[in-house]
Amino acid sequence: MRNGTGGPKDVSRRNFLRTSALAGVGGAVAAAGMGSAPAAAQESADIAWDVETDVIVIGAGASGLPASIAARDEGAEVIVVEHHFDIGGIAIMSGGNIAIGGGNRLQIAAGQDDSPDQVFARITRPIEERFADRELTRRYVDEQVATFNFLEANGVNFDRHGTDVPREGGPGVNSPTQVRPHEWPIRVAVVSHDQGRNGSGIVRPLELSARNKGVQFLLSHTLTDIYREQPFAGRVTGVRVMEVDRWFQPIHRTLNIRARKGVIICSGGHGHNVAFRTMYDPRLTEEYQWHGQHTAVANAVPSIAAIKVGAALGSTGNGTQEGTGNAPDKGRWAVQDNYVRGAQTPESATFFRHRATGLPAAWAECLLVKENGLRFWDETDDSEDGYFAHALEPTGVPGKLLGGGPVWAIFDADTVTRRGYGTGYPDVDRAGGYFFSGETLEELAGQLHYNTYQLRPMPGDVLRATVEKFNSFVDTGVDTDFARANLQFKIQTPPFYAAWSTPVLHDSYTGLRANTNCQVVDMAGSAIPGLYVAGESLGGIKQHGLGRCIVTGRVAGMECVRAS
Amino acid sequence: MTATPSAFPIRLELKKRLPETVDVAAIFKLALVVETDSGCDLTGIPFLIEDGGAVVASGVLPTVRRLTRDSEEYDPRHGPVDLRDSAEIAILAPAGIGSYQWTLRLPEAAVGGVAHQAAALTFQFATGAHSTSLAVWDNPTPVTLGAPFSLKVGAKCSAGCCLTGETIEILDAEGRVVGAGVLGEAVWPGTTSLYWASISVEGPVGEGPCRWSVRMASPPQELPHGSAAAVSFSSVATRPAEHKVSIAVVEQETGKPVARAQVRLGAFRAVTNDAGAVTLELPSGDFTLRVFKENYDAPEQSLAVKDDLEVLVSARALPIEEPYSRYWKT
Structure with a gap:
């Protein structure tokens, strides 16, 4: 076991x-x-x-x-x-947005009023950052302008591109100023191409x-x-x-x-x-x-x-x-490391570890079920605290009182057609156990335990009942379980698919x-x-x-x- | 010093546990570790499978795979990878339900002039009835009171048996058979063995949500099949359409049409065309109009339909959500 x-x-x-x-x-x-x-x-x-x-x-x-x-x-x-x-x-896989303010050269050029004191106030708010180490944070903000200059002196180029104006956020934002250089121009030295x-x-x-x-x-x-x-x-x-x-x-x-x-x-x-x-x-x-x-x-x-x-x-x-501001990602589908912007294509030097590019999620065209085959939240809801809190709730796997187990996005052949999803290499990781298909819902459910983290088989009759109930919500336009408003598509046309959609940290x-x-x-x-x-x-x-x-x-x- | 053996032993082991039950008269896979110190490739050496003393199968070992840390298939993401030489044998399970103990035997074999000792591996398994399951699709919603409609039903056997000619029945909430059909010869595109039929169903008699169940009239007879669980499907019955409601969806800021927006008026659903327009035919009544499109926001509105109507929906374009946007939210 x-x-x-x-x-x-x-x-x-x-x-x-x-x-x-x-x-x-x-x-x-x-x-x-x-x-x-x-x-x-x-x-x-x-x-x-x-x-x-x-x-x-x-x-x-x-x-x-x-x-x-x-x-x-x-x-x-x-x-x-x-x-x-x-x-x-x-x-190297990051978007490259650097929260670094306090009155740097680009801010001055853009006429932005900023200072270390202002940055400090913004990232030590009484509620959101009440647990911040203020002494360390003070040193951090005091060094920002010097570090910006250090980056420029060491070849990081913010000037040639359209993103060189620091973005100004509204009051209370966690990171009000950010600068971003361009993607490195030599493709072989980039791991996640053409995705910003x-x-x-x-x-x-x-x-x-x-x-x-x-x-x-x-x-x-x-x-x-x-x-x-x-x-x-x-x-x-x-x-x-x-x-x-x-x-x-x-x-x-x-x-x-x-x-x-x-x-x-x-x-x-x-x-x-x-x-x-x-x-x-x-x-x-x-x-x-x-x-x-x-x-x-x-x-x-x-x-x-x-x-x-x-x-x-x-x-x-x-x-x-997990929690305000630093929540995990809801993620991509059908790949183990399903960070929403972490998609890698076969030309990446580390693709052999990823094994698939993954599918961009279509929350309004799927059901999300946990390892037990039951829905747990409005799939289309973006208020992440509620989503993650419920995703991380245990499901009754014997002996497992921590963690919610895998989350699977369930969809059908119509979703695949509408979204243009690939269902094989390099889009999804079937061999690794992060993507499955079945000709009926029972057959689909019967395979999920080949995933390492699906600790017990998903009961086929439970998954089918979940889908049938959801389909009846599509009939009436009313989701009596989770109040999802967007109920346009039934999950009905074979083959059926299950894609890994577990929160990623x-x-x-x-x-x-x-x-x-x-x-x-x-x-x-x-x-x-x-x-x-x-x-x-x-x-x-x-x-x-x-x-x-x-x-x-x-x-x-x-x-x-x-x-x- | 150890003397060179006159014949090398072969070590046989199950690489993966067999499933608790395998389908009767269906092929299952025996994943084996096949190792020898001779360094020889054992691909192609003969094997026998015996039940008691009786030979039930024979053949030659298919390709013995040698995985290394540099192999494409080497994948240690979920734990240590078994790098021992392995082969997979496909075996036909017996046609009777029961428990079996079989023995795989590799007789003495010479590979490129190198002698190998005989080897044996005993394994147990049980056989069970095939299971069947059903799917229902192209299920219209809403449906019109009293008007027949059609949908598709597919059936699948866990062992991939041909189900052509099997009868499918559709029952209403009272258990009355309101439709039936016979599974055809072709399988549904994209599947290997989902046999299907298009079935006409009598229209419902009461307005509102309705549910039907679907069953295979009797399981296939040739081999033991468990009875398929009855699946169900649902729809909502409405009075016949009386009015046309034309809906145009435009972008609030620019007035540009919004194509492929999902429109929902009560139980009626449709998608806008390239001109951002769609026409729904529906009976009189009070409806809620909802419009969905990624990166657009359109408020819900109430609509009393007494006549033909034209409705303009202004959808607000939302900024494209950046993955990091939550870090900048107020």
């Missing part, structure tokens, strides 16, 4: 177990209280270093790239360690600048351990990394890299680590995928390594991934605790010498997106070198 929360089926989770990190989390925290050392922590004196440098940056995304350049600009030698075989992290994924226009110029300045990149390597002089005291002295294959599976070749000045964790948070994310929100069990998990793993392994040498977690209050927002220099602090509130954190791995700043990652990355890179 598969267990809803404990099954070692998740790729990142498996890595996580292989590196003994799971045992380490509980072990390290307990040990900190009892004064004994966790098994994996080693004293630096014992380490045989394979490589030496000044600064090691873990992760080559929106935080790691600016961190590496900033450290290099301060005169340090820098090695960036990246899990994937390419740089970019999830930022302008993040490539940030990470590729930064990569180029970093390489030109002499930053070294160690690709296809994952961090396994952080070394500190003593288990819970002294400087952080370096890291142990392990080579991984193209699927992020360990190859077991390891290197010890000494960091004379420090280690900066820029590894993109913990969104794809079930054990870690359920510390914050226990409902986020294994069926929920993390957007971009096939490009940037976000497996929390570096954060856990930091915890093993004494790091504390920050911003746990209300720091969930987005931000972390929460992570390691740091002081205003982005230096990681321990359980006693003391800064850990030589250990820094930025971006999604850093807890405390309640703002979505690239601005937070880039600004804190630059601050961490700069401060790491200045402190030593």
Whole structure:
């Protein structure tokens, strides 16, 4: 019997177990209280270093790239360690909108009145950001103009394109100013083509600048351990990394890299680590995928390594991934990582991990059912809090009291014709169990358990009854169950289809605790010498997106070198 | 030092568990791990399947697949991938319902001059009746009181049996047979074995929502088939149409026609043409008019239909929703 929360089926989770990190989390925290050392922590004196440098940056995304350049600009030698075989992290798939204001050059040119004080007021609102770390947030806003200038100085070009005027939001918006560069012009260096994924226009110029300045990149390597002089005291002295294959599976070749000045964790948070994310929100069990998990793993392994040498977690209050402003995505259909704008085509270098492009959802032409074959919400409703709260409600799978299980979009041959959906390669992932078809509804339901997260068969008679009832709502125009207004199409013409439509997670927002220099602090509130954190791995700043990652990355890179 | 064996052993194992029950007289797949240390490709070596002492099937091993971490099919997303050599044998299940214990035997075999020892694998399975299921489509809604209508019914056997000639019956809420048809020879496009019939149904006698059930009159006789669950379908019965309501949908800001907007007037539904227009024929009465189109918003309105009518609907164009838009919302 598969267990809803404990099954070692998740790729990142498996890595996580292989590196003994799971045992380490509980072990390290307990040990900190009892004064004994966790098994994996080693004293630096014992380490045989394979490589030496000044600064090691873990992760080559929106935080790691600016961190590496900033450290290099301060005169340090820098090695960036990246899990994937390419740089970019999830930022390479992002829309490229950077919330970065405070009176930058483009704002001044556009006549926008802005200042750090105004940005601060907008992202520390009394209700929405009541759990924000205001000290950290203050440093963040104070560094925005300088970071904007830093981006331009390192080749990010906002000027040639129509999106160079910062967008002004209304009162109370979370991110009122954003700038966006153009998609990187070299197609082979973009992973999600022609979809406005302008993040490539940030990470590729930064990569180029970093390489030109002499930053070294160690690709296809994952961090396994952080070394500190003593288990819970002294400087952080370096890291142990392990080579991984193209699927992020360990190859077991390891290197010890000494960091004379420090280690900066820029590894993109913990969104794809079930054990870690359920510390914050226990409902986020294994069926929920993390957007971009096939490009940037976000497996929390570096954060856990930091915890093993004494790091504390920050911003746990209300720091969930689901809720106001940082909700998961309702998603695309028929592909495992179904982030709404994460579609990849076969020309993408990472398509082999995605296995399908997925289908753009048609909420008004489907039924959404949970693993039990029952509807749970108005499919066309966009008020996401209600949708996600209900999607994440358990359905009565024996022993599974957390998480709502898969959500399936059920539609018919008429939907496929109207929407022009492809029902094979490369549009949908049939072999992986994210898309099914059946000649009757019973036959369709009978296949769904081939999906890893469908823990029991969906009863065919229940699915059929759900569809028949919904079809009767189409007759009358009245949905007596969920008050859906748009009831134009019956689900009736064979073949029938079921497409994965389970909510997909987005931000972390929460992570390691740091002081205003982005230096990681321990359980006693003391800064850990030589250990820094930025971006999604850093807890405390309640703002979505690239601005937070880039600004804190630059601050961490700069401060790491200045402190030593 | 171990001596080189005179013949290499072959290890046989079930790679995937068999389903609890397989359909009688239908083909099922035996997924096997087939391994040997000889390094030989065992594709094409003969096999026998025995029930007790009796041989029930024989053949040669189909392609033995060798998956590596670099294979296209290698997919570790859901856990470790079994990289052992494997092959899949298709087996015809017996025609009787019961439990079986069969043995797969690979006799001694020489591959490219390399000898291999005999191998055997015993496996159990049970057979059961085929299940059948139904689908109903092209089900008109609304339907006119007393006027016959037609729809399509398809039937599917879990083992893909031909269901041509089987009788389908349609029953009203009182259990009266109000329509019947015989499944044709062709299968419905896009399916492998959904046999179907177009069936005419007597018009309903009462106004309002109505429901019918559909059943296969008797399951196919040649092999055991479980009886198909009766499916149901619904519609809504209305009085005959008296008036024409012409609806034009335009964009509020520009006055441009909105094509392919979904229009709903009570139980009546239609789609606007390229000129943003559509005409519905319906009886007198009070109706709610709703218009749906992605990225448009049109308010609901009440309509009292006593005569022919022309209605203009102004739909407000909504800004194209950006995926990040929620982060900018007030």
